[in-house]
Amino acid sequence: MSAAKTLNLTLKIWRQKNGNAKGSLETYPLNDISPDSSFLEMLDILNGGLIEKGESPVTFDHDCREGICGSCSLYINGEPHGPAKLVTTCQLHMRSFQDGETIYIEPFRAKAFPVIKDLMVDRSAFDRIQHAGGYISVNTSGNTQDANSIPINKENADEAFYSAACIGCGACVAACKNASASLFVAAKVSQYALLPQGQVEAKDRVLNMVKQAEKEGFGPCSNTGACEVECPKGISIENIARMNREFLSAAISK
Amino acid sequence: MALSGLFLLIFLLQHFVINFLSVISPDTFNEVSHFMGTNPFIQFLMQPVLMFGVILHLGMGIVIELQNRNARPIKYAFNNAKANSSWMSRNMIITGIMVMLFLGLHFYDFWVPEIKTKFIDGDMSGKLAGESGFRYFTELQHKFVDPARIGIYCLAFIFLALHLLHGFQSSFQSVGFKNRKFAPTIQLLGNIYAVMIPLGFIFIALFHFINSSH
Ligand code: HEM
Numbered sequence: 001m002s003a004a005k006t007l008n009l010t011l012k013i014w015r016q017k018n019g020n021a022k023g024s025l026e027t028y029p030l031n032d033i034s035p036d037s038s039f040l041e042m043l044d045i046l047n048g049g050l051i052e053k054g055e056s057p058v059t060f061d062h063d064c065r066e067g068i069c070g071s072c073s074l075y076i077n078g079e080p081h082g083p084a085k086l087v088t089t090c091q092l093h094m095r096s097f098q099d100g101e102t103i104y105i106e107p108f109r110a111k112a113f114p115v116i117k118d119l120m121v122d123r124s125a126f127d128r129i130q131h132a133g134g135y136i137s138v139n140t141s142g143n144t145q146d147a148n149s150i151p152i153n154k155e156n157a158d159e160a161f162y163s164a165a166c167i168g169c170g171a172c173v174a175a176c177k178n179a180s181a182s183l184f185v186a187a188k189v190s191q192y193a194l195l196p197q198g199q200v201e202a203k204d205r206v207l208n209m210v211k212q213a214e215k216e217g218f219g220p221c222s223n224t225g226a227c228e229v230e231c232p233k234g235i236s237i238e239n240i241a242r243m244n245r246e247f248l249s250a251a252i253s254k
Numbered sequence: 255m256a257l258s259g260l261f262l263l264i265f266l267l268q269h270f271v272i273n274f275l276s277v278i279s280p281d282t283f284n285e286v287s288h289f290m291g292t293n294p295f296i297q298f299l300m301q302p303v304l305m306f307g308v309i310l311h312l313g314m315g316i317v318i319e320l321q322n323r324n325a326r327p328i329k330y331a332f333n334n335a336k337a338n339s340s341w342m343s344r345n346m347i348i349t350g351i352m353v354m355l356f357l358g359l360h361f362y363d364f365w366v367p368e369i370k371t372k373f374i375d376g377d378m379s380g381k382l383a384g385e386s387g388f389r390y391f392t393e394l395q396h397k398f399v400d401p402a403r404i405g406i407y408c409l410a411f412i413f414l415a416l417h418l419l420h421g422f423q424s425s426f427q428s429v430g431f432k433n434r435k436f437a438p439t440i441q442l443l444g445n446i447y448a449v450m451i452p453l454g455f456i457f458i459a460l461f462h463f464i465n466s467s468h
Pocket residue numbers: 221222223255256257259260262263266308311312315316318319346347349350351353354357417418420421422423424425426428
């Protein structure tokens with residue numbers, strides 16, 4: 001077994017000192033990268049070199065590095081989480097790139113996701129949308145009913161589970177030409193709308209979460225479908241139709 | 255947006271059916287045109303509703319476009335949009351405005367002379383002086399002689415087709431009437447509508463052009 005050939009790359013990375021500074025794309029040559037390393041490991045190697053030279057390392061978000069936390073982001077060669085489908089940036093490997101390739105690395109761009117530093121953006125708008133209704137009220141008095149004692153049909157349980165797979169990464173917003181948060185909000189709305197526990201607050205939930213998304217400055221959805229193609233968790237835009245349905249009926253009856 | 259879009263889709267189907275009559279039966283076309291042009295319900299209720307629908311659709315289209323631009327003040331240096339969405343879905347404002355420009359011309363061609371004859375000259379007979387049959391078919395033929403005009407009409411229908419290739423299914427998604435079961439059917443119907451209706455209009459325009467130039 002011969003070792004795979006390493007990659008020599010040219011990186012074009014967005015550098016920005018802080019939220020108010022004017023940023024720019026900077027060019028960094030990077031050699032001898034193993035195709036087996038992950039994209040974030042490649043950035044770690046770049047940063048190691050920058051630190052050795054006394055330069056400031058590139059700031060980027062990451063945590064679990066196994067595709068479950070939703071921390072990592074990055075707009076790589078024109079797509080959120082890079083060219084591979086159904087993976088987060090931390091699950092992307094350098095074998096997806098060619099030797100000699102120029103790779104553009106930009107932050108997720110949206111008015112509602114302001115840049116904090118370099119490639120790190122503030123996604124707390126998602127938290128505020130979640131606070132606006134992405135929960136169920138449960139009395140935790142000590143004799144809480146076991147959720148499993150409530151019968152739920154298999155189809156709804158599965159659908160709710162698929163919707164709940166959203167990790168809140170924001171790739172849907174980043175990909176959307178309108179920087180719309182529809183797929184994220186729809187996944188959160190659907191996850192509860194499909195379950196009996198979610199019914200009590202269903203109307204307020206959809207109205208408040210949609211309102212909060214607008215308030216945060218995400219754009220209106222025009223159904224381009226870019227979000228579902230780029231979502232690392234394969235959340236379907238069927239959720240958006242469900243959210244629209246829930247929203248219309250709540251707006252009319254409330 | 256979706257409701258005005260759906261309304262326009264129904265209107266367009268109706269418009270197409272009547273126009274198509276001009277190809278299969280000039281007499282029926284004349285009868286229906288006279289009815290549509292003189293019936294008070296159509297003239298004074300449906301026509302204003304239609305105009306309101308078009309203006310609402312245009313206005314909301316522009317407002318939504320501006321909100322969308324505002325939602326991403328700093329653009330990507332490198333964006334590979336075609337990897338995840340169709341050209342049609344990303345350029346509704348362009349195809350829509352092209353259709354609007356065409357509508358201006360179309361109004362100038364048909365609506366303005368019609369209003370002049372009926373409400374300024376006060377001639378509600380639907381007939382030309384000294385002729386027994388209705389005038390609509392004859393007038394229609396006279397309007398389809400200029401090749402440049404035909405060219406513009408055909409081009410506009412191509413933009414309309416592009417607009418509807420995204421718009422049809424999008425409006426069903428917007429009102430929530432889409433799920434895994436219906437989605438393929440809606441997509442198919444949308445593609446048929448978006449291709450066949452504009453193609454039909456092009457056919458009608460060419461048909462009259464060829465017939466009236468001989
Ligand atoms: C007057 C010229 C027109 C303009 C400026 C225009 C503009 C637009 C725009 C910008 C959108 C996208 C809305 C969004 O991004 O959410 C749109 C959607 C749509 N348009 Fe038009 N349009 C025009 C004419 C028409 C006509 C003549 C029809 C039908 C016969 C039509 C049918 C639709 C439909 C069905 C949608 C989808 C609505 C939705 O998904 O919510 N449009 N239009």
